[in-house]
Amino acid sequence: MNRAILFGASALAMFAAAAAQAGEKQKVDKQAAAETAIKAEMVTTPDDAKAYAKAEFAKADANGDKKVEKAEFLAFAEAAHAAAQALNDTAEAAPAAEATVIAEGDTVETAEQQFVGLSKGDGVLAIEELIEARLADFAQADADQNGALDGEEKEAFAALVKPGPVL
Ligand SMILES: [Ca+2]
Numbered sequence: 001m002n003r004a005i006l007f008g009a010s011a012l013a014m015f016a017a018a019a020a021q022a023g024e025k026q027k028v029d030k031q032a033a034a035e036t037a038i039k040a041e042m043v044t045t046p047d048d049a050k051a052y053a054k055a056e057f058a059k060a061d062a063n064g065d066k067k068v069e070k071a072e073f074l075a076f077a078e079a080a081h082a083a084a085q086a087l088n089d090t091a092e093a094a095p096a097a098e099a100t101v102i103a104e105g106d107t108v109e110t111a112e113q114q115f116v117g118l119s120k121g122d123g124v125l126a127i128e129e130l131i132e133a134r135l136a137d138f139a140q141a142d143a144d145q146n147g148a149l150d151g152e153e154k155e156a157f158a159a160l161v162k163p164g165p166v167l
């Protein structure tokens with residue numbers, strides 16, 4: 001009898017440990033995914049902005065034909081929103097940041113409108129166009145025009161490159 005109770009307790013402890021481990025692994029996976037991508041908030045030089053554009057393009061060009069079409073861009077925007085949501089779910093402070101963005105919603109372009117601008121209306125976005133756009137975003141964010149982004153300038157860049165909502 002005592003032995004059975006002991007066995008039950010240790011099995012339960014093992015199960016709990018396994019569950020905790022699985023939860024920990026999921027957290028690490030999410031962290032790794034966030035770290036491999038260049039974050040818009042980390043861009044401080046024009047070279048960073050270029051690297052950011054290339055990373056964005058590679059992610060958006062789902063079929064790898066070196067062109068990003070509207071459907072690919074919208075899927076990319078959706079995925080970016082889903083990833084941001086997943087990070088919000090793990091970090092408790094993050095939902096406040098998302099709420100700020102929604103509060104500014106009246107001036108936010110949709111992903112579709114962004115695509116029209118980025119692709120210059122021909123329905124196909126080339127890597128050169130995206131790099132040009134991100135360098136322009138960099139210049140716009142660089143309020144004191146010293147060729148580097150810091151503090152609020154970094155936030156401004158991140159806001160400019162953020163994929164708009166997919167409607
Ligand atoms: Ca493509």
Ligand SMILES: [Ca+2]
Nearest residue numbers: 142146148149
């Ligand atoms: Ca600056």
